[in-house]
Amino acid sequence: MSYNALSQHFEQRYHLQHLGAICGWDQATMMPSGGNEARAEAMGTLAVLCHQQLQDPKLADFFAAAKQESLTSQQTVSLAEMSRQWRDATMLPTDLVRAMSLAGSRCEHAWRNLRPANDWAGYLPLFEEVLNLSRQAASARAEALGLSRYDSLLEQFEPGMRSDRLDTLFGDLKSWLPGLIIQVQDKQRGEPLLQPKGPFAIEQQRSLGLEVMAMLGFDFDHGRLDVSAHPFCGGVSEDVRLTTRYNEQDVAQALMGIIHETGHARYEQGLPTLWRRLPVGQARSMGVHESQSLFFEMQLARHPAFITRLAPLLERHFGAQPAFAPDNMARLYTRVNPGLIRVDADEVTYPAHIMLRYEIERDLIEGKMEARDLPERWDQLMQDYLGLGTKGNDKDGCLQDIHWTDGSFGYFPSYTLGAIYAAQQAAAMQQQQGSLEQLIESQLHTVFEWLQDNIWQHASLLDTDKLIQQACGQPLDATAFKQHLMQRYLG
């Protein structure tokens, strides 16, 4: 049966990607620096091999034949997901893929020095090359998929999502978010705020982190916690490798990071065992993935009831201090402070950073804007959304993110889609199971069971709209997110 032949092919791919994922984790956590060149070559060889395997001409025949076979409904979805990965890997000419990879490496490499030097002029020609190739790729993808150019890139990260929907969604956000930010700042201005006093020993931060991961149901028989310069959730779903970075002066940084990554990790660990080796058994989309990390970090961990549970743990690990009082911690963890840097942004201002990037990348890809106009547009939108300018300060403006340096256009919306999905999930869960406050206080397991039943176990067996509709009783909608922010920040 051709379906089985395809399954075998993709299972083999899964196994090879397993080796790549573990070696990628090792590279970030364990590898001595002198091993980097050989590792990069080895990872490159694997990437080429995996790409070549998808180019195997036999696959086209298998896909054609499998469509005629009598399949279960789940096998039909599985076939569609395999086909999606296969089309994704084969719709671009090899020369273009190679050129993009080269230009991307060059631009990203240079960016590491150009950003700290605030050197927009030095960056521009490299970025123009990346943009030019990304536009070509978008055109090729658009033609193959029958989508607009930007949508064809978005499709890689958020299958089924379209920019007209994002325009509506973000249009709604834009109508109330800037006002909300000002209101919240006004409200918070007079609030007392005690900063916890460090240093916080790294060994203690690590054991606190492990304890909180256990409380959040992380399965240590299928994963571990380590340190890397840029925290991530890697490895494979059978063996999730989560990393963090400790700051001796700030205990919240690693702690909230660990909770965030634990959300990603539990999604991976909760994927259905039966389908795990096939594309259909993998996470639904970047937005759904981010909805789990943000559910854990924002809906759960910054909830006053959760902070009340955290306080005694903090005291046990670092000794008592007034700043660990739950009220104070709750204020600290929900402080809203518009700033220039996305990765430092709080829950309320974060979507502003995303909307800005979305508008710019959409216009760049659709040819409605040129690379050279980026700093000015960035400054303008920052003024509009957060009242902050970046003129002459590109390093904290349009040079701050790594994403575009290697041509990852279409990814940014996932962050805010994740925040919105997380709020929808929290609202639905509370409707069905009782308030999060009660759940956190006395039956945290119910939270994870709900996510397991409604999100994790479905992997990619449902499309995102169906997944969200089925879990939350409504399609993608920012109402719950707005209500969540209003209640937490103005309530």
Added chain:
Amino acid sequence: MSYNALSQHFEQRYHLQHLGAICGWDQATMMPSGGNEARAEAMGTLAVLCHQQLQDPKLADFFAAAKQESLTSQQTVSLAEMSRQWRDATMLPTDLVRAMSLAGSRCEHAWRNLRPANDWAGYLPLFEEVLNLSRQAASARAEALGLSRYDSLLEQFEPGMRSDRLDTLFGDLKSWLPGLIIQVQDKQRGEPLLQPKGPFAIEQQRSLGLEVMAMLGFDFDHGRLDVSAHPFCGGVSEDVRLTTRYNEQDVAQALMGIIHETGHARYEQGLPTLWRRLPVGQARSMGVHESQSLFFEMQLARHPAFITRLAPLLERHFGAQPAFAPDNMARLYTRVNPGLIRVDADEVTYPAHIMLRYEIERDLIEGKMEARDLPERWDQLMQDYLGLGTKGNDKDGCLQDIHWTDGSFGYFPSYTLGAIYAAQQAAAMQQQQGSLEQLIESQLHTVFEWLQDNIWQHASLLDTDKLIQQACGQPLDATAFKQHLMQRYLG
């Protein structure tokens, strides 16, 4: 050029094996147990892929064409080494390879319980299956290589080595070793011996180990030290992953283990950068590899001058105690004590364990002995060589090693070849550079430079005989080993 096509093929193989080596290390050191099944599948997929790539029919044409090409002398050797790996992977029918793999896994798996239960009868049928398939493989290899059956297995680990040479070499050892063992025991009987008193904190053992590795020139930019249940030297030559196991009551166990593995590691780290990705740039043989670990552990680390350097380090890490006196430590580290277990054996009795296994495995493979006769033969040879019986105690007799359980016949001689080569290298080095005592006291770097120049940099560019002849001024010869033992243990 076909030679270049072959080089590319083998370089790609090297990169893929890199991923396997790192993931293998991870499996033993970092992986949570729940990840094992997926990891085993991933590693299995890689092994099959690497094997399949060598089966590519294009390779035969490339090899045929490359022989006609104008190559440098090093390229000619490189071609021969590629061809050796290729023939090795292709000379057995696939069905036989699969059957061996299955029977080996089954037997090894069962052995893990049967050995502690001392269950020879339960083990026998499984072992007979493994032996039967290994004999078939030996026949097929023998025919393809024009060697005897046992020699065709030996060839996998010690290219160029033949059993008639081993018979002569071990015949010589047998003529003086059992007598020497008795003499040494007589001499050591009255010697005072103080055991260091633990516990020795693991963190301190680890920092001592790292310090000694640094003293031995281990390059921490291209490798690291971790913990595993069974210590090994893994990873890749650009990133050597060395492991140990700590015993809180016995500081010598991890320390000597680390020194041993550092010998393997420096050989790997010292391989020529230029050839590293090709078979010719890899370690010459298992015996030569073991000669480096045994040079470090036996020739260097158990030398009184080295122990004199170790003593203050031990005191610094664990506090002073009378047992750390260099004289006492030297006696401890050279104590000869015939026992049943190979891996616990001292330098003097170790070859007896190897000769016994060599004789048995040679006769098993050549059909001169049957599996059922193993316990009796083992007991007889243990009586002959070490005066110890194993009747009714197979768990400490013929069931003790993992090697034969999965059909690794032909490996054991490498251990004693390594000890002999190490002694030859030490003798030659001392002739050229001055006594080891002086070198250890004041110019340890000369030791490593000599090994770099004479062994490491040659990788597989020379065959073993030429390598040893060139380095030591003589071919394989046990005289230096005998002199070393006489001098250290009776001198």
